[in-house]
Amino acid sequence: TTHWAREQQLVREHPELAVDCDPIFLRDGRVWTSAGVTAGMDLALALVEDDVGREVAHAVAQEMVLFLRRPGNQSQFSVPLWSRQPSTDPLRAVVSAIHADPGARHGITDLAAHAGLSPRHLQRRFTAELGTPPATYVEGVRIEAAKRALAETGHPVETIARRYGFGTAETLRRAFHRRLGVAPSDYRDRFRSTREHT
Template sequence: MAASPRRVTIVGFPDVELLDVACPADVLDAANRHGARPPYEIRLATIDGQAIRTCSGLVLQPHLRLDQVAPDLDTLVVAGGWGSTTAASDERVLAHIRRLAQTSRRVASVCTGAEVLAAAGLLNGRRATTHWRWAAKLADAYPAVTVDPVPLYIQHGNVYTAAGVTSGLDLTMALVEADHGPTLAREVARSLVTYLQRPGNQAQVSLFLAGPPPEHREVRDLTAYIAEHLDADLGTPALATRAGLSTRQLTRLFDAHLGTTPGKYVRTVRTEHAARMLSGTDLPLATIARRCGFGSTETLRQAFLDHFDTPPSAYRRVHVRQAYG
């Protein structure tokens, strides 16, 4: 006798982010096509069952109203988007979220869908994430929630929160692997031409993508020098001498324009460059450590644990498996 499907309801609303709906839905659909047993039954629900216009202007037709969603779901997913604040202030939506969360095996949000979960009280006392751009707003509005803007996704008990847009894909891939094992997850990843699974603790925003070069000339020149001379002496005294500044002046400039100290900035640049080398080359760890300015493989290892919460060997296994699997 066939097992009952895993019932999954995605909650949407006007001005929802299309990818916040599509990423979870398409990953689960791909899992079904590759033999997920029991399969996933995926439904989109809105407060009134009417079609909703997404942020991009495309229109989605839901399957049912929220009050028609029966309890005992396998997974409840709340999408994010520009309309999340309005949804989070709609007591009708929150009441249904609370009702369904009580009997769902797990509850998840994507991007600013975390605001809806927070408004429903489901994140109180939990660690959670959201899109890095809105993390401070969430933390200010809901002090009972421990907001961490760094990871791609976080699990706290049976509640999952994902950072934003495509991180919903990473989270759903993790759920599929938990439900059906790595073999099926691997087939889904190959089908979607995506990573098998970016680790949840991977940072949302890489230093190389975080923003434009600093406007201050000395700071901009030093950051360019650091990126091109990772194996040089990049201690604060050496950098200050190069810029013709005192160490105190240099530290103040880095804090004002980069929000960090020279030492922390250098360590982050070295660690992220090492991560790129680990995933893109087969060089030994000792060589990567030397080229990136780490004194030893142990120093490289400690930097990875601090930055990615995973050792470099494990980081390489995951990313090489993803790239060539």
């Protein structure tokens, strides 16, 4: 992998390689590659974990103030990294409401009420301004909140699923597999904070 902006250059200059510019880092046998500077930090922590174990990797992350290592298969194009910020007050109100309480009701009618717009008009404006439909944005924010809860707390997966708007553990599991390629329980096992482990 490499930074998304260099994908075509890498493909042109090295046709013998299989290039995948979605993940932030990849391992192929003894070769590790990353997508950029901060992705390189995630890769470095993965190398530490591979060589000497998870506990040492967590200690290194804590010392470097890199609270958690992101999984290598996290997309370079995830919603929190790449969604545009709203440029108008009605959509700022919608985005603020979503982030303030990810688990609240955030159907298109609820969000339209925050914006003072019709549901149809909100759908068009939100997608135009932020580059993603409201429902996709809401799911991304909920997944980020669930990831934090899995890493930082010992709450059951079912409780986290209800708290952050997924309803059931199965719905949360499907969303994690679709977005991250990993089950919530596996994510917790890999990325629980040092404090929680100790």
